Structure formats: C-alpha cells, structure tokens
Amino acid sequence: MAELHLYSYQSCPFARRTRMTLIEKGLDFALTEIDVRNKPDNFNAISPYGKVPVLLHNGERIYESAIINQYLDEVFPQPPLMPADPFHKAQARIWMDYCDSRFSDASWRYIRATGDVEKLPQALAELEDCFRFVETGMRECGPGPYWLGDSISLVDIQFMPFFQTYAQEPGFELIPDDCTRLRAWVAFMRDRDSYMRTAALAA
Template structure:
C-alpha cells in the first residue's frame, strides 16, 4: 500500500462498519480515529463536506461516503469485490443504496420515542426485508458465488438487527429464510465479527436507553 489509510469513525456507525469490513476482508492495514459526532472537532468539519463519518484519509487526500470509500478500497487492492459488467455494477450500487435506506429505517426504529414512529419504521423495514427475500438467490452471497461490496454493505444491518433483537428485529425466519441464511453466513465471517468495538452492543443499548427508545419500553 503506497499511502497510509486512516478511517475517521464513530463507535456505533454502521456506515463506518461497512468500510472496516471491506478493509479487513482485503487485509489492508489502517488506523482508526474516533470522533464524537455530537461535538465534532474543527478538523473533521473541514474534511467532511456532509459532516458525516466515515471519512477515509488517504495520505493528504480525503474520501467520504461509505460506498465510494469501499469501491476505492477494492480498486487499490486488485478489485474482486465489484461486478464486471456495467449493468451488474450499476445493480450492485443500487442495492447498496437499498441497504443504506434499510440502515436508516433500522436507526429510526431504534430512536423512535413513540409508538407511531416505532411502528412506522418497523413496518417500512419489514417491507424492505420482504423485498430483499424475494430478490435473493441461492447464495451463498448476494451475487451468488462471488462475495462483493453488496455483502459488505449489508453486513452491518445484520449486526444492528441483532442488538436487543426481540425489541427491534423484523427478520422473520418463517417468511425470510434466505435473509436468515445470508445473515448468518455474513455474521460468521471474522471480518464482520471483528468490525465493531467489543463494547458495541452495550454502548448502543445504553445510548438508546438514555434516548428513551420506545422499543425498549414497549
């Protein structure tokens, strides 16, 4: 690797986790710098046009947006995680966008403080999981035999659905067997297991408790 890589991160962010998984899958060394998103340092505001993590510092340059960062990580390490034809590549990008929307609903479900918001995001997420189930093939990965950036983009959703899952998970094993198989396969990968800080579940849960998450009260 010619340039040193530094990932600007937040401990419970699933979008950061996507990049950690991709870097770990590719066995690429990188440094992690955590920031407090509630009180971001000035240097962060200067390098993150949207004020969001992840940001990847590449030498003196910076990249932002997890999907873009992951394509870059794959490009500098010999490819392999992106489909070959323009059409398949475009479809991968579209499904990564679906994963982002699902991560949004997972988050809004968790931070809902009343029944109406909780049910709205729970139902929206469940509908998205049913659509995903209908789209999935025989596996083992999203694109069949080839592990791809779509897998690294969805894996954090399964980590996050696992937190206090009786309260927040909308994955129904009876009607979503392919989703369950795929999620178990992703969650068993070392690059996914090691992609969160050890205290991830407890940090996230205590934040949600403090926030007054409806899901923890219902």
C-alpha cells in the same frame, strides 16, 4: 504519514462498512476514532459533511462510505468486491443504493420507535416491507450464500452493519420466518471475520 488513514466511530454502521472493506482487502490502516457526538473543533476541515467515515489515501481525501469502498476496490483490486461485468456491477450498485435510500432509513425509524407504542407498528411494518423486498431480490440473485452469489461483495458489506446498529439488532429476530434466503444470509454473515472484528459498541 500512513498510506491509509481512516476516521471512524466504533458504533457507526457506515464507518463499519469501510473497516470491513479494509479488513477484507487485508490492508493496514491508521485509525482515528471520532466521537460523533462530541467532534473535535477541526473535524469539518477533515470531513466536509462533518461525518465519518473519511479516508485519507496518501493524503488525498475520500468520503461517503459507499464511495470510499468502491474506491478501495478499484485501487486495491484483490480480492475483488464488485462484479466485473457492467450489468452485474449495476445490479450491485442498485442494491447498495437501496440500502442507503430505503433500508437504512427504515432501520433507523424502527430503532427510534422502539418504546413508542404509537409509532412502533408503522415502523415495524415498513421494516418488514423492506425485508420482503430484499428477500425477493436476493432469491433472484441465486442461492447465495452471499448476497450476489458465491463470493462476498460490497453489497454484503453495505447491508450487514444494519443488522447490528448501536449494538442493537433491529433485524434478525424481526425478519419474517418465510424470508429464508435473508435469514440464512444474516446467519452466515454474522460469522464473517470482518464483521466480528468490527462489532458495534452501544452508543
């Protein structure tokens, strides 16, 4: 059995995070592609929530992308993808939580509203509020070029797939011009090898 085995779906931004983390760590892994719209009968035996990603490490199961990625960072510490000191680590976790509790929802709502003239203005306004919140927070983190500073972290990996969800880019063109730190970050991260090698496919 391969030491690391990832159940993934090419278009899933959550699974993409884990593929990016594995690439950033230089780890070899076996990959099983799951079509989440047509899951194999036994998939719930592998994934308790019925979702990807799921990682098997020496046969032990870990699920939920943010938890998998922090696990990988602890078990394979080089290069580190979380700050070492507790306060900065807490800040990183707050951003990761913001991504999943607010930003990703606003991003999905925008994607679902495209083409719906009634829902689109509200969805766009919500997404813009998120961009502005992020811009303020990123500026407090410093000039970058990464989210937290001068090296990549799980915060970059947590957010970046939401700028190319289901092969759409519900982000970059919509980021207000004055959100300069966020715009520069997306432009910079788009060239990252782990991002380019995990490009989303149209669902």
